[in-house]
Amino acid sequence: MTVDSGMELHQAIYQFYRTQIQFGLYQYGEKLPSLEETCKRFHTSLDTVNPAYHRLRQEGYIAISKKSGAKVAIRYGPEQVRRHIQTFYAERRESLTDLSRCIWPLLGQAQCLALKTGPLKAADLEQFVDAGSHSAILAVWRVLDHKYNDLGNELLMRLIRYLYLYFYGSFWGVAKDERLHAITVRQLKAAADLCREERWDELPDVLRVIQDEFYRSLCLFYRENIPPEPACRQVAFSWDAYKKSSQLRYSLAMELLTEIGRGVYPVGSYLPSAERLSAEKGVSVSTVRRAVSLLNSVGAVKSSRPLGARVLPPSQSADHCDFTQPDLRRRLLDVAESLQIFALSGKDVSELTLSSLDEASLLSWKQYLMDLKRRGLSQRVIYASLFLISRDAPSQTLSTIYSELLQLLFWGNPIEALMGEPENDPLFFVSSLDRMTASLERRETAVFSYTLEFLLIHELRRTVEVLLGLGIREAGNILIPDTNNEWKIMDTRR
Structure with missing residues (x-):
């Protein structure tokens, strides 16, 4: 979002700390987290963090000594800090506003699933009792980051950390919105109570309040601090699913x-x-x-x-295929991890997209799906639906992320023949496609979206089973939500 697609993690960490220094969140003489602390925060190695700190030192942002560690070596006055913040956010007005609107449909169900898998506990809440401090919000991030990790999805974790590095981490500090901080902590405490009492159906409503409040805070921040600049160059959102741009x-x-x-x-x-x-x-x-x-x-x-x-x-x-080849095994895991993200977001993103379409667009979706059936390609309904969503999503952020994830599914071609017919029913995809086509004609967006979610979860389950059969044991870490939409977890671990 703030850089070209394909940025490697050491570059992302460099820009994160550089921005925080420019925003005055770390001031002259203050210590940055140690190399080891940064490794823990972003779940990476010293080989990744060292180049980031080295570049910060080369460019004069920090000084590093064995005795004192890394300290800010550049002094910015209030006016310089104000200009840095204004320029940064003016150039990202469109992308950040768009991003803040779509975080819930993209990650809401994943967050609920993560909290059910590893519920919030009293010990977690003790880390952010002080609702008004920036360190308290950082503690919120650390707790949620740990919970997301229980989903067993490395690709999802890279996406979430990307969003934190380029937006959330800095915005918490510059917003100075005590209401946002207070509501975030209050809702997380409420979520912890729901987890303890296993009232899972109420969890989405409680967590969504945080995201709605975040959007309100961002809009308020722009109104009060960033005057509109019609000619301002806009930095578009971008994301690369691969770890390294050099690959x-x-x-x-x-x-x-x-x-x-x-x-x-x-x-x-x-x-x-x-x-x-x-x-x-x-x-x-x-x-x-x-x-x-x-x-x-x-x-x-x-x-x-x-x-x-x-x-x-x-x-x-x-x-x-050579299924023993490490590159191929990692790419097949990419397929399963992409499917998990689609399965957890597909219903909400689909409903959001369909509700934004006019009659002509809905007709084009219907014709696209009907053409699949005429060509005997009903089994491609999942991929066709995801393509239509990535093309027509009312959000550039969603379109970008879905397009990137959709490409990863092409790595699954080698295992399609190993999957067999779902549910031992050769008409499984035909009947699903018919239901989705009819729902478009009647504009029943919920029916279309629930059907797509059902298909995605079943495709994820079949993919994980095949990968486990091929000896790719890491696939067993990927949690699969049940198809009854009650947040029940299907344990695929072997």
Whole structure:
């Protein structure tokens, strides 16, 4: 959001602390958290944190000594701090407002599931008794971050920490909104009571108050502190699902997989040469070769000399896969983790999107789904629905995140043949697609959205079962919500 897509974590930590220094949250002579404390806060290693601190020191923001640690070495006056804050938020007015509106549909159910899996306890609440302090809100973040971790989803954790680094962490300090702080702590205490009493149905309403209050606080902050600047350049929201921007082979392989899926490279055809792809995609020949090697490992293509890489039909993918290859196993975990995020957000995001569409757009959705049935592709209803949501979501944040996650599902091609028919019913997807098409015609957005959620949860369960069968034990850490919408957890651990 505040940087280009693909920023690595050490760069994100650097910008986080630089912004906090520029905003006056860390002032001249004050100590930054130690390297070890930062590692714990962002669940990363010294190899990641060291470059961030080194860059801060190089650029004069901090001084580092063995005796005193890292201290702020630059002095900003009140007017400079005010300009830093004003410039930062003026350039992000659209993206931050959009982001704050869509956090609940995107993460609300995940938060509820996380708190049911690891309920808030009295010991957790003791860390943020003082509702007015910035350190208290940091404690809130630490507690929730720990709870989210119980969902067993590394991809989700990267997304949540991204949102904290680029927005929440700094905004808590500059907002100076005691009402926001007080309501946040009050609602979390109420959530802890609900967890203790197992009143799970009431949990979403209690937690949503925090997000609604956050949006109110952001709007108030803009009205009182950031005058509109019509010509101000806007920094758009961006997010990269991969850990490192240097891992170009994954992005390129995903782009080629997407193009194969769309028929740019039909089954039986050959991919262009490495030299031609290098020129077309703007990457090195070695990156192209590594990406094509990855496509070979997932069974999307089969390379042979001197012809090159031939595109294989999806039905043959599993036969040409090396499921022992670490890269492939990690990418298959990406599929399961993406499906969990979709399963936990799909109903709310779908309803939000459908409620924003006009009649012509609803008709286009209906025709898109009906075309799937005519072509005998009813089993693609999940992916088609997610594509339509990513295309038409009334939020740039949701569109960006859903588009990024949707691409990761293409890695699942090799395991489709291993999954078999769901529920031992060959008409499972046909009947679901018919229900969703009829709901669009009657504008029953809730029916469409609950059906999509049901399909996503079942797809997640089937995917986890296949991955466990392949010996990918990490898949067993991914928690699956039950399809009865009562926040009951299906334990997939083996």
